[in-house]
Amino acid sequence: MSNWIKNGEKSRQNTSFIFIMKDTLEIIDLHAGTKEGKEILRGVSLKIKKGEIHAIMGPNGGGKSTLAQVLMGHPDYVVTKGKIVVNGVDITAMTPDQRAKQGLFLGFQYPVEITGVNFGNFLRMAVNEIHDPKVKKLSPIAFRNQVEPIAKTLGFSEDIVKRFLNQGFSGGEKKKAEILQLSMLKPDFAILDEPDSGLDVDALRYIGSAINSLDYPFGLLLITHYQRILHYIKPQFVHIVVKGKIVKSGDSLS
Ligand code: ADP
Ligand code: MG
Numbered sequence: 001m002s003n004w005i006k007n008g009e010k011s012r013q014n015t016s017f018i019f020i021m022k023d024t025l026e027i028i029d030l031h032a033g034t035k036e037g038k039e040i041l042r043g044v045s046l047k048i049k050k051g052e053i054h055a056i057m058g059p060n061g062g063g064k065s066t067l068a069q070v071l072m073g074h075p076d077y078v079v080t081k082g083k084i085v086v087n088g089v090d091i092t093a094m095t096p097d098q099r100a101k102q103g104l105f106l107g108f109q110y111p112v113e114i115t116g117v118n119f120g121n122f123l124r125m126a127v128n129e130i131h132d133p134k135v136k137k138l139s140p141i142a143f144r145n146q147v148e149p150i151a152k153t154l155g156f157s158e159d160i161v162k163r164f165l166n167q168g169f170s171g172g173e174k175k176k177a178e179i180l181q182l183s184m185l186k187p188d189f190a191i192l193d194e195p196d197s198g199l200d201v202d203a204l205r206y207i208g209s210a211i212n213s214l215d216y217p218f219g220l221l222l223i224t225h226y227q228r229i230l231h232y233i234k235p236q237f238v239h240i241v242v243k244g245k246i247v248k249s250g251d252s253l254s
Contacts, residue, residue, distance in 0.1 A: 024088075025221075026047050027046040030043070031079070033078060034078070055230065056223045057241070071104065073091075073098075086102045091104070103187050103189055104190075109223075119160065119162070155203075186214075196229035
């Protein structure tokens, strides 16, 4: 009998363990570098729950963008140790599109211009691709109805989605376009790599209000070099990355 209770307790513990993992992005002792063998990340561990905002700060060259790229599975980097777990699923060996399906999103520090790809079509296909195949696909009209209010919150005119992706967008428009994608894709966990770099105060405010108006719990990893975006987006946790490691974590910058 005592044995039975013991086993019962054990399995309950296991269940709650799995339950906790379910709403979490876990980075466990992550070591990664280039394919040529240059070590960049030297043991990063971090746990982000849905609903939490974590900021990552630190000097240029510390490995912040590499962390973002490795989380999303950029093929230029190799994980040499550790793992990345999303909602209890080990994604360390997955391709970027598989990671997106597991609920990860990356907003790039330097979004690329893609001529010939219509932003709206691209985004609608991405939304349809990422969601459960059993869910009805978004029609062009349903898509437009969803995209328009978000575009407005971001200070875009609605014809932004008729243009080629990022083609001829200003620096601020490119960053806002990443946030538009985030708002439509509704990932469980979003990594934003310097969404504030090169932005004027208006664009910063637009980005802040678009992120704050997202109406579901998601985890945000906000990489930034500057403190000013933290006036608009308030992290509960701040981590400082230097030379490929988190050297300090706290609940504020002081
Ligand atoms: P941060 O975003 O914190 O400024 P990065 O992650 O961009 O830092 O870069 C960290 C270090 O890794 C830098 O020294 C950078 O030159 C190097 N690095 C990043 N990506 C590559 C790469 N693909 N090949 C070689 N070195 C790289
Ligand atoms: Mg960077």
